[in-house]
Amino acid sequence: MKKSLLAQRAWLVRSKASAIATGAVAASWLLLQSLVALPAVAQTAEEQEPITYGQLLDKIEEGEVTRVEIDSTRGVANVRLEGESEDDPLQQVTLFANDGNRELLQRLDEYDVEYGALEVADNSALTWLATNSLLALILIFGLLMILRRSAGSAGGAMNFGRSRARFQMEAKTGVLFDDVAGIEEAKEELQEVVTFLKNPERFTAIGARIPKGVLLVGPPGTGKTLLAKAVAGEAGVPFFSISGSEFVEMFVGVGASRVRDLFKKAKENAPCIVFIDEIDAVGRQRGAGIGGGNDEREQTLNQLLTEMDGFEGNSGIIVVAATNRPDVLDSALLRPGRFDRQVIVDLPGYQGRLGILEVHARDKKIEDDVSLEAIARRTPGFSGAELANLLNEAAILTARRRKDAITMTEISDAIDRVTFGLTLTPLLDSKKKRLIAYHEVGHAFVSALLEHANPIDKVSIIPRSGGIGGFVSYLPKDDRGDDGLVSYAELVDRITIALGGRAAEETVFGVDEVTPGAANDIEQVTNIARQMITRFGMSELGSFALESPNSEVFLGGNFMQRSEYSEDVAAKIDRQVREMVKGCHAKARQILKNHRPLVDRLVDMVIERETIDGDEFCRIVSEYVELPKRDLVKSGS
Ligand code: ADP
Ligand code: MG
Ligand code: ZN
Numbered sequence: 001m002k003k004s005l006l007a008q009r010a011w012l013v014r015s016k017a018s019a020i021a022t023g024a025v026a027a028s029w030l031l032l033q034s035l036v037a038l039p040a041v042a043q044t045a046e047e048q049e050p051i052t053y054g055q056l057l058d059k060i061e062e063g064e065v066t067r068v069e070i071d072s073t074r075g076v077a078n079v080r081l082e083g084e085s086e087d088d089p090l091q092q093v094t095l096f097a098n099d100g101n102r103e104l105l106q107r108l109d110e111y112d113v114e115y116g117a118l119e120v121a122d123n124s125a126l127t128w129l130a131t132n133s134l135l136a137l138i139l140i141f142g143l144l145m146i147l148r149r150s151a152g153s154a155g156g157a158m159n160f161g162r163s164r165a166r167f168q169m170e171a172k173t174g175v176l177f178d179d180v181a182g183i184e185e186a187k188e189e190l191q192e193v194v195t196f197l198k199n200p201e202r203f204t205a206i207g208a209r210i211p212k213g214v215l216l217v218g219p220p221g222t223g224k225t226l227l228a229k230a231v232a233g234e235a236g237v238p239f240f241s242i243s244g245s246e247f248v249e250m251f252v253g254v255g256a257s258r259v260r261d262l263f264k265k266a267k268e269n270a271p272c273i274v275f276i277d278e279i280d281a282v283g284r285q286r287g288a289g290i291g292g293g294n295d296e297r298e299q300t301l302n303q304l305l306t307e308m309d310g311f312e313g314n315s316g317i318i319v320v321a322a323t324n325r326p327d328v329l330d331s332a333l334l335r336p337g338r339f340d341r342q343v344i345v346d347l348p349g350y351q352g353r354l355g356i357l358e359v360h361a362r363d364k365k366i367e368d369d370v371s372l373e374a375i376a377r378r379t380p381g382f383s384g385a386e387l388a389n390l391l392n393e394a395a396i397l398t399a400r401r402r403k404d405a406i407t408m409t410e411i412s413d414a415i416d417r418v419t420f421g422l423t424l425t426p427l428l429d430s431k432k433k434r435l436i437a438y439h440e441v442g443h444a445f446v447s448a449l450l451e452h453a454n455p456i457d458k459v460s461i462i463p464r465s466g467g468i469g470g471f472v473s474y475l476p477k478d479d480r481g482d483d484g485l486v487s488y489a490e491l492v493d494r495i496t497i498a499l500g501g502r503a504a505e506e507t508v509f510g511v512d513e514v515t516p517g518a519a520n521d522i523e524q525v526t527n528i529a530r531q532m533i534t535r536f537g538m539s540e541l542g543s544f545a546l547e548s549p550n551s552e553v554f555l556g557g558n559f560m561q562r563s564e565y566s567e568d569v570a571a572k573i574d575r576q577v578r579e580m581v582k583g584c585h586a587k588a589r590q591i592l593k594n595h596r597p598l599v600d601r602l603v604d605m606v607i608e609r610e611t612i613d614g615d616e617f618c619r620i621v622s623e624y625v626e627l628p629k630r631d632l633v634k635s636g637s
Contacts (some may be wrong), residue, residue, distance in 0.1 A: 019198040044490030051079065053104075056093045060107050068108060068115040070101060077104070078118075086521045104454040167242035167262050169269070173229040180223055180230050181359045182352025182384060186343045190214070190231050193318055197235035197271050200316065212308055213319040213338050215279070217326045218345030220505070221385030224322035225277060227345065231320065232273040240266050240274045255282065259501060263307040263317075271316030276304075279321040283329045301330060302379040306340050318409050348382055350376055356384045360391045375411055380476050382418075391417050419462035420471050426610050435505060436461050437603045442498055442504025443472045444614075445599055446588050448621045452493040456614030457589030461606055469517055475614070477630075488538050491528055496584040498525045503588040504599070525584075529577045539576045541569070 051059070056079060059065050067080040069090065078090035095101055108115045131306035177187055196203060196210045203210055216303055231285040232239035242262060247255035266274050282300045308319060321339060323329065348356060353376040361372060379387065391406075393414035398408075419425070427433040440459050447453040454474035489530045499602050502518040537543030544565075565573075602620065604611055618627065 016440055040356055051091055051093050051094060053096060057104070057107055060111050060113055063111060065111075065113050067117050070103075070104075070115065071118040072093070072101070075102075083616050086125060137165075158402070165247050166258070167240050167265070169265070170229075170232070170239045170241075172236075173233040173239045175226060175229040175233040177230050177234055179359055181355030182228050182348035183223060183227065183345050184352075186216070186227060186365060187229060187230075189343045190227060190339070191234075193231055193320075194234045197231075197237055197273075197318065198315065200271070211318070213321065213339050214341045214343060215326070215329075215334070215339040216320060216322045216343050216345050217324070218322075219324050219347060219383060220460050221383035222345045222347060224345050224382040227276070227321065228275040228320040228386075232275075235271070235273075237316075238244070238269050240269075242276060244276055244278040244283065249257055249296075249563050253296075253299065255296055256303035258301045259300060260301040263310075266317050267315065271318075271635040274319045276318060276319065276321040278323065279333075280323045280325040280328055283321075283323070283333050285328060285330050301333075305332055305338065323486060347381065348387075350380075353379055353382060353387060354389045357391065360388045364391060364395055366403045368410060369405045370406065370408050372423060374408075374417075378415060378475060386418060390414050393417055406579060416458075416473070419473070420468055421466040424463040424465060426462050429607060433461065433607060434603070435509060435513075435515060435516070437606045438504045438508050438599075439501040440470040440472055441599060441606055442500040442502075442588070442592060443521075444500075444617055445595070446500030446503070446591050447472070447474070447493075447497040448618055448627060449625065450489070450493040452490040453497055453630075455630070456617055458614055459606060459617055460611040462588065462610050486600065488532070488536075490583060491536075491538070492580075494583065495525050495528050496588050498528075499523075499585045500588045500592070503585060504592050507592050507596070524580055526577065529580045530573070532580070533573055533576045539580070541572060566573065620637060 023184060056077065057067070058077075059081065063572040064082045065079060066082050066084075066088075069078040071078065072095075075095050077093045077095055080090055081089075081092055094498065105115075106136055111520075132485065180187060193211070200210060211453075216227060218224055240262060242258070247258055247411075262274065266272055282297055282304065284297065301398075319339070326342070334342075354372055357372045357375055371453045375390075379390070381388070390411070391414075394406045394410040397413055401410070427436070440461055444456055447456060453478055457473040457475045459470075459472050463469055463473070498521040501521050502514060505514045505518070532538040533541060598621065602617070605620075
């Protein structure tokens with residue numbers, strides 16, 4: 001960069017030289033001096049004990065000045081004093097610009113000193129020209145650089161009609177159905193696609209139209225990408241993949257041309273699978289969305305639809321797309337002849353989790369006494385990706401602890417790590433630590449005494465990354481790890497437990513000392529209570545669905561779904577929510593107040609040990625209080 005700038009400057013000077021032969025040297029000298037030599041001037045002036053304007057006038061009067069050169073552009077006079085030789089450099093005196101140097105000129109005339117003006121008028125014009133053209137050149141150069149760079153990344157901004165598509169092609173994915181577990185229905189549906197790809201004649205012979213598109217719908221990390229790869233792997237065909245977000249570019253038309261390129265390549269390699277991840281990025285309902293439509297996206301989508309209509313049903317290309325937002329997709333995409341098959345890829349249940357754990361345990365060294373069943377039981381709600389990550393974290397912990405094989409301890413730590421974040425150093429015993437301990441013991445103690453609560457897994461006050469001061473984790477009631485339908489009583493107990501933390505803070509430290517640490521709990525409480533009233537019909541307001549399950553505002557959808565009720569009803573809902581929460585809060589406080597000494601003891605224990613196992617916690621409580629009977633199996637390690 002530096003080098004090229006210098007080159008620019010040299011070029012500039014040369015071009016000037018050809019135009020104004022003599023002035024050019026002066027110009028380049030000036031330019032160089034102003035760019036490079038300024039510090040040097042300052043240095044010599046310092047050595048020489050500078051003369052002020054006033055002193056100069058005095059010196060003229062006293063006849064000590066022999067010669068003055070006035071440089072009005074720079075506002076200085078170069079002065080030769082008496083007794084200095086011709087070789088000495090002239091002394092520089094800064095002039096007052098405002099009086100046009102009249103006083104100085106008068107004085108010079110009066111005392112008959114030789115003076116002259118430096119020929120600067122041309123120079124100043126030249127300097128101006130030179131600096132400006134230099135600036136312009138730098139600007140043009142910079143623009144060129146920017147253009148070239150964006151051209152590189154966009155696959156040719158200068159020639160975007162023929163942009164390189166950024167899709168990947170894998171000739172062999174190496175993934176088989178065996179590597180995908182827990183989504184058996186989805187696998188079965190896709191088995192059919194594999195057969196289409198392998199023996200299309202079987203279908204075309206009897207006039208069946210082979211589907212062109214399959215839409216995989218499911219939450220992130222459930223194995224949609226993996227499944228698409230497995231289809232290609234099973235059928236032994238190439239796998240083209242691109243993400244929907246990569247279609248959407250800065251320039252209108254790039255996305256559409258990428259789609260064209262992708263399908264051109266796919267046709268050359270048929271039979272094959274074209275996988276479009278995150279198709280909702282391009283496939284949103286057209287003409288909708290806040291702030292008007294998006295031309296680029298619409299063009300891309302139109303191109304995609306055209307391509308899909310364009311190839312014959314038996315050309316051997318099957319488009320598999322994945323999304324977790326099927327609700328926002330353009331209806332044109334879901335028409336027959338396009339993505340007419342939808343396959344749901346849901347979060348795995350107990351069996352599914354067990355299957356996924358088995359797949360990922362294959363290549364890991366795991367101690368014999370580790371039961372994958374127990375892990376599957378303890379991880380309800382985990383996606384395939386989270387389970388894979390869990391085993392990987394456990395393996396990393398094992399390596400760090402220099403053990404030979406993964407044990408249940410590492411698995412357990414890894415579960416906490418995946419759900420609550422990395423552990424940070426424990427707090428020293430302080431008021432803050434005490435408060436956190438009371439908060440967590442508050443949750444745990446209340447849940448131990450409530451009949452419909454889940455069994456406690458552990459109570460921990462080790463801080464976690466992500467701002468968690470501590471946590472109480474629970475085990476699922478059901479021995480298969482899924483809670484299934486939740487009853488009214490269970491929901492009420494959940495609210496009470498969630499309020500237990502704040503209630504403990506209040507009971508011990510007083511209402512003035514509570515902290516925002518309970519913000520999460522309170523949000524959860526309000527959520528449950530509101531849903532019970534507006535969706536589950538669990539209040540005096542009766543069995544009305546007052547709100548739809550997904551009242552989120554999202555682009556491209558109908559976002560006026562809320563409030564299908566009058567203001568009168570809204571006020572009633574608020575009152576109901578408040579009453580329910582108030583009742584639960586009072587109950588939690590009562591439980592904690594009634595057993596204050598025991599709570600204190602438990603807090604001391606938690607502060608000392610940082611983490612307590614749920615079993616032990618309950619055993620200590622049961623020494624003093626009779627615990628409610630629960631019809632559940634305590635599972636886990
Ligand atoms: P998605 O595309 O649905 O977001 P991925 O297919 O990218 O999810 O899954 C990420 C990783 O998680 C996979 O590479 C795999 O290791 C693991 N995984 C997810 N689901 C499964 C599953 N059903 N069986 C086995 N592994 C899975
Ligand atoms: Mg994916
Ligand atoms: Zn809490």
